[in-house]
Amino acid sequence: MTPERLDATFSALADPTRRAILARLAQGEASVMELAEPFAMSQPAISKHLKVLERAGLISRGRDAQRRPCRLEAEPLRDASGWIEHYRQFWDASFDALDDVLEDLKKAARKPKRTKETP
Amino acid sequence: MSKLTLIDGAPNEIIMEREFDAPRKLVVQAMTSPALIKRWLGGVRATVVTAEVDLRVGGSYRYVFELPHGGQFSFTGVYREIGDDRVVHSERFNDDPRESVVTTTWTERHGKTTLRVVIAFESKDVRDMVLGTGMADGAGESYDKLEQLVANL
Numbered sequence: 001m002t003p004e005r006l007d008a009t010f011s012a013l014a015d016p017t018r019r020a021i022l023a024r025l026a027q028g029e030a031s032v033m034e035l036a037e038p039f040a041m042s043q044p045a046i047s048k049h050l051k052v053l054e055r056a057g058l059i060s061r062g063r064d065a066q067r068r069p070c071r072l073e074a075e076p077l078r079d080a081s082g083w084i085e086h087y088r089q090f091w092d093a094s095f096d097a098l099d100d101v102l103e104d105l106k107k108a109a110r111k112p113k114r115t116k117e118t119p
Numbered sequence: 120m121s122k123l124t125l126i127d128g129a130p131n132e133i134i135m136e137r138e139f140d141a142p143r144k145l146v147v148q149a150m151t152s153p154a155l156i157k158r159w160l161g162g163v164r165a166t167v168v169t170a171e172v173d174l175r176v177g178g179s180y181r182y183v184f185e186l187p188h189g190g191q192f193s194f195t196g197v198y199r200e201i202g203d204d205r206v207v208h209s210e211r212f213n214d215d216p217r218e219s220v221v222t223t224t225w226t227e228r229h230g231k232t233t234l235r236v237v238i239a240f241e242s243k244d245v246r247d248m249v250l251g252t253g254m255a256d257g258a259g260e261s262y263d264k265l266e267q268l269v270a271n272l
Binding site: 087088089090091092093094095096097098099100101102103105106109 | 139140150
């Protein structure tokens with residue numbers, strides 16, 4: 001999974017309503033109307049959240065023109081549950097950059113001291 | 120292949136280990152001097168815009184990061200213990216009131232230095248939540264419900 005994709009998943013999951021929608025869909029597919037009910041939200045507001053979830057690949061919509069039932073797509077969620085990977089990527093990138101800084105410091109330490117050089 | 124190793128510790132901990140091809144003195148210098156910290160911390164994923172380090176027991180530090188697509192996040196803390204090969208400090212992500220305790224040790228062998236960072240959170244739940252925030256993208260949101268959700272899939 002690319003970092004960009006993981007970021008998209010995390011942004012989609014950042015909203016409590018969207019997490020609740022996913023929790024509902026984990027029990028089975030549902031129409032927009034059925035989803036709007038428990039949240040006391042308008043259908044357009046729910047549709048907006050569904051679009052974000054759909055873009056992140058977390059849900060898919062059925063073809064039935066009338067109902068267009070929403071279905072949970074589990075794969076990106078399973079990837080996002082590998083949270084530790086996100087954390088690792090941050091430190092991995094940091095320490096790779098630290099390698100380069102250390103090479104510079106080693107070179108500077110080998111060179112005879114010059115008066116003008118800043119520490 | 121990543122050189123960084125994540126090790127299982129206590130349930131509330133994250134443990135990282137990484138070897139550097141440099142003597143301990145240089146690694147410690149690069150990790151505690153603000154000018155040098157700015158050059159590596161965050162790597163290609165985030166830029167350090169502010170690095171303040173008051174390296175003494177009771178002194179504090181503050182790192183502010185900027186993300187490539189905008190947005191900031193910060194780490195702040197207070198030093199509790201400072202030695203040649205071991206530093207202990209508290210750490211706070213953004214304005215989260217929950218603190219973790221970070222113990223950093225450097226072990227030199229044949230001119231190479233092994234860095235070990237143990238991050239201890241208040242509880243396993245807090246640890247999982249921190250990992251769930253996607254620290255690196257600064258989402259700053261809690262994903263505590265998500266763990267339950269994923270478990271139920």
